[in-house]
Amino acid sequence: MEGPAIAPREAAMSIRGLRKAFGGQPVYSGFDLDVRRGDILAIFGPNGCGKSTLINMAAGLLPVDGGTILYDGRDVRDVRVGYVFQNYREALFPWMRAADNIRYPMRRMGLPKREIEARVERLKAEFRVRFDLARYPYELSGGQQQLVSVMRALAVEPEVLFLDEPFSALDFETTLDLRALLQDVLKRLGVTTLLVSHDLEESIALADRLLMLTRRPTTVADDLAVPLAWPRTSATLSELDFVALKRRCLAVFEAAVAGRPVAA
Numbered sequence: 001m002e003g004p005a006i007a008p009r010e011a012a013m014s015i016r017g018l019r020k021a022f023g024g025q026p027v028y029s030g031f032d033l034d035v036r037r038g039d040i041l042a043i044f045g046p047n048g049c050g051k052s053t054l055i056n057m058a059a060g061l062l063p064v065d066g067g068t069i070l071y072d073g074r075d076v077r078d079v080r081v082g083y084v085f086q087n088y089r090e091a092l093f094p095w096m097r098a099a100d101n102i103r104y105p106m107r108r109m110g111l112p113k114r115e116i117e118a119r120v121e122r123l124k125a126e127f128r129v130r131f132d133l134a135r136y137p138y139e140l141s142g143g144q145q146q147l148v149s150v151m152r153a154l155a156v157e158p159e160v161l162f163l164d165e166p167f168s169a170l171d172f173e174t175t176l177d178l179r180a181l182l183q184d185v186l187k188r189l190g191v192t193t194l195l196v197s198h199d200l201e202e203s204i205a206l207a208d209r210l211l212m213l214t215r216r217p218t219t220v221a222d223d224l225a226v227p228l229a230w231p232r233t234s235a236t237l238s239e240l241d242f243v244a245l246k247r248r249c250l251a252v253f254e255a256a257v258a259g260r261p262v263a264a
C-alpha cells in the first residue's frame with residue numbers, strides 16, 4: 001500500500017518536564033518543547049540562559065536531571081544525530097585529513113567503503129567543495145574547516161542536526177556563503193535541526209521557527225513561526241515581513257533580558 005502523498009509532520013522531538021541545575025542553580029525546571037520533523041528551530045535568548053545546555057542534553061552529550069527528551073518515542077541513543085561545534089579548531093581531528101574526518105563517523109557506523117566514498121562524493125557535490133579534501137585541517141581556512149565539520153555531521157545522514165553557534169568564529173563573508181549553502185542543503189534533506197545562534201538576523205534567516213528564551217530558570221519567552229519564503233538571501237533581510245519579525249523579537253529579547261513580561 002502506498003503511503004500518504006504528504007508525510008505527516010508530527011513531533012520529531014518531544015521534551016517533557018526537563019530539569020537541569022548546575023551547582024544547585026536551576027537552569028531548567030519543568031521545561032517542555034515539541035519540534036516537528038524537518039523543522040529548523042533557532043534558539044535565541046540572553047547570555048547564559050541555557051541554549052547550549054539545552055541542545056547538549058537533546059544531543060545526549062549532557063545528562064538531564066529529570067524529565068524526558070524523546071524522538072518519536074525513542075531515546076537519543078537510538079537516534080542518528082549530527083553535531084557541529086562552535087569552535088571548528090577543536091572539533092576536527094588534526095591528525096586526520098579533511099576527507100578522513102568526514103569518513104570517521106561513517107567508519108564507526110561500520111558502513112561499507114563503497115558507501116562511505118559515495119557519501120563523501122555526494123557531500124562534496126552538495127556543498128560545491130572546490131578545495132582539496134586530502135589536506136589536513138591546519139592547511140584549510142576557518143570557513144573550509146567549519147564546512148568540513150558540517151559535512152562530517154551530515155555524513156551519518158542524521159535524523160536530527162545540532163548546530164551550536166556554527167558561524168560565530170567565521171568572518172562575515174564566509175558566514176554568508178556557508179549560511180546560504182547550509183540552508184540549501186538542510187531544506188533539501190529535510191533534516192530536523194536545532195540551531196543556537198547569538199545573531200538575531202541569522203536566527204530568523206535560517207529558521208522555520210524561532211524559540212526565544214528567558215533568563216534562568218529558563219522558560220519560553222516567545223515561540224514564533226518564521227513564514228518567510230525560501231531561499232532566504234541578503235534581500236530577505238530588508239523585506240517588510242523580516243523587519244517586522246525582527247522588531248518583535250528584539251522587543252521580546254529586551255524584555256527577557258530585563259526580566260519583565262513581554263507586551264502583547
Ligand SMILES: Nc1ncnc2c1ncn2[C@@H]1O[C@H](COP(=O)(O)OP(=O)(O)OP(=O)(O)O)[C@@H](O)[C@H]1O
Nearest residue numbers: 022023027045046047048049050051052053054196
Ligand atoms: N558544566 C557546567 N558547570 C557549571 N555551570 C554550567 C555548566 N555548563 C553551563 N553552566 C552554566 O549554566 C548556564 C547556562 O549555560 P549555557 O552555556 O547553556 O548558556 P548559553 O545560553 O548557551 O550561553 P551563551 O549565550 O553565553 O552561549 C550558565 O550560567 C553557565 O555558566
